[in-house]
Amino acid sequence: MTVLSMTTRPLADEAPRAQTAQPMVRFRDVCKSYGSFTVLNHLDLEVGANEKVAIIGPSGSGKSTLLRALMTLESIDSGVIEVDGDPLTHQLRNGEPVRASEAHVRRVRGKIGMVFQSFNLFPHMSALKNVMEAPVQVLGMRRDEARERAVELLEMVGLGNKLEHYPSQLSGGQQQRVAIARALAMRPKVMLFDEVTSALDPELCGEVLNVVRRLGTEHNLTMLMVTHQMGFAREFADRVCFFHQGNILEQGTPEQLFGHPQHERTRCFLSAVNEAS
Ligand SMILES: Nc1ncnc2c1ncn2[C@@H]1O[C@H](COP(=O)(O)OP(=O)(O)O)[C@@H](O)[C@H]1O
Ligand SMILES: [Mg+2]
Numbered sequence: 001m002t003v004l005s006m007t008t009r010p011l012a013d014e015a016p017r018a019q020t021a022q023p024m025v026r027f028r029d030v031c032k033s034y035g036s037f038t039v040l041n042h043l044d045l046e047v048g049a050n051e052k053v054a055i056i057g058p059s060g061s062g063k064s065t066l067l068r069a070l071m072t073l074e075s076i077d078s079g080v081i082e083v084d085g086d087p088l089t090h091q092l093r094n095g096e097p098v099r100a101s102e103a104h105v106r107r108v109r110g111k112i113g114m115v116f117q118s119f120n121l122f123p124h125m126s127a128l129k130n131v132m133e134a135p136v137q138v139l140g141m142r143r144d145e146a147r148e149r150a151v152e153l154l155e156m157v158g159l160g161n162k163l164e165h166y167p168s169q170l171s172g173g174q175q176q177r178v179a180i181a182r183a184l185a186m187r188p189k190v191m192l193f194d195e196v197t198s199a200l201d202p203e204l205c206g207e208v209l210n211v212v213r214r215l216g217t218e219h220n221l222t223m224l225m226v227t228h229q230m231g232f233a234r235e236f237a238d239r240v241c242f243f244h245q246g247n248i249l250e251q252g253t254p255e256q257l258f259g260h261p262q263h264e265r266t267r268c269f270l271s272a273v274n275e276a277s
Helices: 063-070 102-109 127-137 145-157 172-185 202-218 230-236 255-261 266-276
Strands: 025-033 037-047 052-056 078-083 092-093 096-099 110-116 189-194 222-226 239-244 246-251
Touching: 025 063, 037 063, 052 063, 052 230, 063 078, 063 189, 063 202, 063 230, 102 222, 102 239, 110 172, 127 145, 127 172, 172 202, 172 222, 172 239, 202 222, 230 255, 230 266, 239 255, 246 266
Parallel strands: 052 222, 052 239, 110 189, 189 222
Antiparallel strands: 025 037, 025 078, 092 096, 239 246
16 A cells, blocks of 8 residues: 655645535536437536535446536536536626636636546656646646646655656556646646546555545545445545436435435445445
8 A cells, every 4th residue: 555645735725614505516407418318417416615425326327427517528508507606607797697708617617626537647748747737837837836736746646756757657546646646736626536446457446545535534625526436435425426317316425325225226226336346
């Protein structure tokens, strides 16, 4: 098991959280179809600041689309998505909702980081450059500052000794940890994880999940995680949502959802997953 070095600096700008009920992420009546196939079906979801939500459910039920819509990688057909109180796709002008400018979308989207199943690193860049590049190019951060922070983040994910390694010289688990550091370099408030261990050999899953676990416990990050790792969801999440046909069929604490599922469909899914593992 990798021993992670500690970092004392906060990952995100961690202003004390206001004691308001405003969710960090909110989907309101969100619909999305591909032709006649409905992938998000009047979805409502609220995630509180610092809350850890695991999303489970059958393949094709819309889990990735939910995360991709939040990351503005997919458009939605109707409804509203808000991040930290700001609508993603609209802004208010003189009290009237108008289509958001690109600058507005960039600003709101800048609060979100995402890690994918396939690590998506730049193959021609070292681990260090992979983590430095977006802060320099997108945020206009000075290179020396971006470098210092990238080193800190790579140390935090246990890769302080691999700074100059290229993705092809790293294992899948190490590449995924670089991808996590790269997302964190943009100082997100919300982190999205889409089956981040699914492409890994089983013995490499643990090192990635350990990093996710540490992020969850040591930093004020809101986290949405699509996962097939029920054991991890059970131990890590504040809330588990069971996705079915583009909506949340059932949700609750891990104890409620795994221990006392209410719907037959949820029970079938959980027993099928248990049998497979
Ligand atoms: N770009 C696309 N065009 C057409 N269909 C798509 C597209 N992306 C996803 N889908 C379909 O939408 C459904 C839901 O996809 P997805 O959100 O990836 O589900 P999940 O992550 O739960 O497996 C799948 O059946 C998939 O085939
Ligand atoms: Mg998916």
